[in-house]
Amino acid sequence: MNTEATLLVDIDDGVATLTLNRPRQKNAMNRAMFAALRDAIYTIRADRAVRAVILCGAGTDFCSGGDVHGMDAPDALTGRNRMDDVQGWIGMLIDLDRPVIAAVDGVAYGGGFSLALAADFVVATPRARFCLPFLKVGLVPDCGALYTLPRVVGMACAKSLVFSAREVGAEEAQRIGAVLEIVSQEALTERARQLAVSLVSASPVAYGLAKRALNQSYQSSLSGMLEVEALAQGIAISTDYHREAVRRFKDKEPPMFAWPAPCAD
Known part of the structure; x- marks a missing residue:
């Protein structure tokens, strides 16, 4: 593994772990990291052997957002094109038809908070801090946050976080629904993997x-969602996974999928 890379990619037993790897810069995302994330997400999307994804940061922080040293743009078109490049893989990550877990320690600021919001579940440490400070520098939230944030915390809370640009600690983030669990720093990696491994055992079609x-x-x-439900259920009910799960239930055998036991922390 190339430890000089801005993104470390490890795939083990169907779980892909993407580690943002600029710890001295609090894992701020520069152009090289954006490109690496794009390549990794495109590869994962095409690889059905990958059944779950974990997002995490090297060192003591998740991600401090975009690297300010490469943030300026000479004109609106250049700025828009840069964001368009990012939005391709961000949209793909948000809509990835597999479980995505973010393991957040330290700061998740700006685009780092947006990246965490792109996950299905966020596990955080007590020292995790979340913030969308875009208004402080005359910018708007990006990396999908304008889509994900209201869906995760509700519109009123989303406006509060965006327009105040205030920091939210782990406990408040859990109260508003942005964090699933709070665990110790020592347990963070293991808990994220525990959730990922559990979700790998769920039906990939149904999930x-x-x-x-x-x-x-x-x-x-x-009416539209009822039609989506009917079509999706028609597909799911025809799978071998469903038939085997029903057989196990009838025969009182252990289920194929079970959510992990509550964390000991």
Whole structure:
């Protein structure tokens, strides 16, 4: 593994761990890291052997956002094109039909908070801090946050976080729904992997269908979502996974999928 890379990619037993690797810069995302994330997400999307993804940061922080040294743009078109390049893989990550878990320690600022919001579940340490400080530098939230944040915390809370640009600690982030669990720094990596391994045992068809349907639900009608449900269920009920799960239930055998036991922390 190339420890000089801005992104470390490790795939083990169907779980891909993407580690942002600029710890001296609090894992600020520069152009090289954006390109590495793009390549990794595209590769994962095409590789069905990857059944779950973990996002984490090297060192003591998750991600401090975009690297300010490469943030300026000479004109609006250049700035827009840069964001367009990022939005391709961010959209793909948000809609990835597999579980995505973010393991957050230290700061998750700006685009780092956006990256965490792109995950299905966020596990954080007590020292995790979340913030969208874009207004402080005359910018708007990016990396998908304008889509994900209201869906995760609700519109009123999203406006509060965006317009105040205030920092949120781990406990408040959990109260508003942005964090699933808070665990110790020592347990963070293991807990994220525990969740990932558990979700790997879920039906990949049912998980993918349900995730994409939920992502569509806010902009769909009741009749539209009922039709999505019917089509998705028709596919899921025809899978070998469903038949085997029903057989095990009838025969009182252990289930194929079980959420991990509550964390000991």
